[in-house]
Amino acid sequence: xxxxxxxxxxxxxxxxxxxxxxxxxxxxxxxxxxxxxxxxxxxxxxxxxxxxxxxxxxxxxxxxxxxxxxxxxxxxxxxxxxxxxxxxxxxxxxxxxxxxxxxxxxxxxxxxxxxxxxxxxxxxxxxxxxxxxxxxxxxxxxxxxxxxxxxxxxxxxxxxxxxxxxxxxxxxxxxxxxxxxx
Numbered sequence: 001x002x003x004x005x006x007x008x009x010x011x012x013x014x015x016x017x018x019x020x021x022x023x024x025x026x027x028x029x030x031x032x033x034x035x036x037x038x039x040x041x042x043x044x045x046x047x048x049x050x051x052x053x054x055x056x057x058x059x060x061x062x063x064x065x066x067x068x069x070x071x072x073x074x075x076x077x078x079x080x081x082x083x084x085x086x087x088x089x090x091x092x093x094x095x096x097x098x099x100x101x102x103x104x105x106x107x108x109x110x111x112x113x114x115x116x117x118x119x120x121x122x123x124x125x126x127x128x129x130x131x132x133x134x135x136x137x138x139x140x141x142x143x144x145x146x147x148x149x150x151x152x153x154x155x156x157x158x159x160x161x162x163x164x165x166x167x168x169x170x171x172x173x174x175x176x177x178x179x180x181x182x
Contacts, residue, residue, distance in 0.1 A: 083101070083102070086102075086103070087100035088177050103117070103118050115156075120154060130144065131160065140174055144176055
């Protein structure tokens, strides 16, 4: 390596070291991380409104039932899609919605085909359907399937089949329950 090239390299290294030293001196020194206290009032806690839980308030990274006072959380505290929606349907020829949560209507489209309409979209949810007796007995033998509707994002299509796998209505005393979890 030539003497001139070596001299230029040395000058560049010296200039870079000088620039780093100048930045450190002007900015007040090197930055370092400081341990945060595990308890006490931090900035986030001081700025948070009363009765608010934020990440600074959660010391061990978990919230369990023992951290929450009994009776302080109700359905109104959850977003609408967090609470499971469901429908209990009398699925014979005289189809009717018996009860449910977040469901608006249920009706028979054709033999063994029922449309259940919910109050909000079920497009990005999971759903399950089961055959059941509307009273205290056992439902008749059969099969059931559920799928999303191509006509409305709030609707599910429930199909019932007899024991042989043919589309069929349930007995008049039977029906189904469909649940939606988002």
